[in-house]
Amino acid sequence: MPRPATDKRERLADAALDLAYRRGFARASIADIAEHAGVAAGSVYYYFKTKDDVGQAVVDRLGERYVSATQRWRDLPTPEERLVALLGLYLDDADNIRALGCPLGSVSAELGKHSPALGAAAGQVFSALIDWAAGQFVELGFTDAAARARAMHLIAVIQGAAALSNALDSGEPLQREATHLERWIRRSGD
Amino acid sequence: MPRPATDKRERLADAALDLAYRRGFARASIADIAEHAGVAAGSVYYYFKTKDDVGQAVVDRLGERYVSATQRWRDLPTPEERLVALLGLYLDDADNIRALGCPLGSVSAELGKHSPALGAAAGQVFSALIDWAAGQFVELGFTDAAARARAMHLIAVIQGAAALSNALDSGEPLQREATHLERWIRRSGD
Amino acid sequence: MPRPATDKRERLADAALDLAYRRGFARASIADIAEHAGVAAGSVYYYFKTKDDVGQAVVDRLGERYVSATQRWRDLPTPEERLVALLGLYLDDADNIRALGCPLGSVSAELGKHSPALGAAAGQVFSALIDWAAGQFVELGFTDAAARARAMHLIAVIQGAAALSNALDSGEPLQREATHLERWIRRSGD
Amino acid sequence: MPRPATDKRERLADAALDLAYRRGFARASIADIAEHAGVAAGSVYYYFKTKDDVGQAVVDRLGERYVSATQRWRDLPTPEERLVALLGLYLDDADNIRALGCPLGSVSAELGKHSPALGAAAGQVFSALIDWAAGQFVELGFTDAAARARAMHLIAVIQGAAALSNALDSGEPLQREATHLERWIRRSGD
DNA sequence: AATGAATGAGTGTTCATTCAT
């Protein structure tokens, strides 16, 4: 028994994220998104006032994905393992990242150029992710400032590795940096 | 003394790069680019067969910028200083990077989604930059493989720092990672 | 005690007339009208089969307004005063007329181009108004033919004055023609 | 040998005026106008920046028509005859006026509701026409103020007669008021 | 060598209308 209203809006947001990730937001037409979601073209504007609103939904969806991922890792016994799980998220998706970059990184970079508001919204997703990682480092005994610095380093390197893997069309940078980061994380606990 | 035809082509490529960096390639119309370059709109198609060709010129221009930058650093006495000069290139441009990301990174990411050919071309610019950096590390005594690994790490972290600075609209990540990298580079020579 | 269904229908017709007068019928969307009337958007089609039907209701409403106005003037002692009261209706509304023209005139002109049926319906409102005015002139001693000619002149000049006041965005034409017409009416009784 | 550029723009303006007069401006789509002018749909935006600009061209065209009409009457020997020629313009077009109203009156009324700027522009056409008529009354010996009052009366009555003929779908009001006005004009010269 | 005129395909968006509930 499908819940019609929310369901379609979610399918549209998912389709929009998928197309924005694969083709770029600017090149994903409303008609494409609707078709991808199995919804009539005109219906998009029943759920979203404007294409920029669709962009906002894309950012929201992106945020939810990372939030739900970190929640899935709650039960992992140690902060190290939770941080390494984040690396795993990227390694498990290595093929897509090589082909299209990090979903969060590449989509938010484009949306930031599309409109400042969307850029700011995407920035909050990054902030939340950094906050989560900082929390893990705090658990490892770092001060708030040191934990935050480490979290930013972690996210920056992941982003850079994903971007470079995409640019070079090679799994090497991501693989290599992930290996380094894992050692660096495990060393953090000592 | 009329300027050679190359002049207009270059102005167009520069204008295209500028607009692609600031607004995104998809959102930079041929008419915009022509106006930005002070060239008649229809003339773009005298110099470029298609908009994708303009994209190729954008990538070429990006490549030239990095090549000419590394050449400017040729006279620096040590490899360490040359590698640090690369960091300086980013730190000197910190405001733009915060607002728009790394020109090479953000433009090539979008172009990679635009067409595989452009993505591959942008990948070669990254490759060249990595080769240059690897050369410096070789001079520092690293084996080819180790030098290449270090070069990839350097470029990846710079890219990630720039991307994160842009996403968070903050100079902090770029500043911080650059400081770390500088220490790391100087340590490499010991 | 729930309002009768007629209530909503009337509110919709009023809202439609108001919006058609202010923005034009073509530019007044069904959704706008419903919102203006405080009614759910989909409900409009419970009361009206089509937008043209809403247009018909607009014309009806316009007719009722003039009928009820002339009925209000029934108790005025002389035909002259009743005819002058019609002028007063316009003078009292001079600001709206300057900004938007005569409601009857401007709305019926647009509806006439929208569909012949609506144009004919609007024509009947004019006919009724002319009949009423002619009745007053008959009371003043004119033959049927002369009374009707005078009535048509009266309505024509009022319409023209309102149209010109609207076009020039000035109260002058309406004011001036009303003054003339009042003298002309009062002279008619002699 | 057709002059391409101006020619197409003029054909578009003519087509737009024709359709705005017959269907209303809001109901005349850009595609309709282009087809009516024998021009490709997308081409309209080479000549006009926006549909409102097309509306401005419609108003301009309307103005030109009245200007050229009054210039055609320049050689008429007396002001009375020139003023009567204006009535003739309407009487010669009685069928259209009955079916669609006065082109200037009905189009400018709608455009005034479409945008204040277009309303103001249309108002200037009325002003120019009034100025012309006032000039004729000045030649007949009236003071500037009296001439202007008479001119406004003349235009108002013509507008009202046209509007009423259209509303009633009858030539009678226009015919009758024109007859009255002609006598009134000829009396003015005495 | 260079361009202004022109366009068709496509974009985001609106809206009258339908219908299951």
Next chain:
DNA sequence: CATGAATGAACACTCATTCAT
């Protein structure tokens, strides 16, 4: 009775591209 959800057709507008000159 009444309506929220949904849609297809149409709309104003953009733009990469062509081409005569």
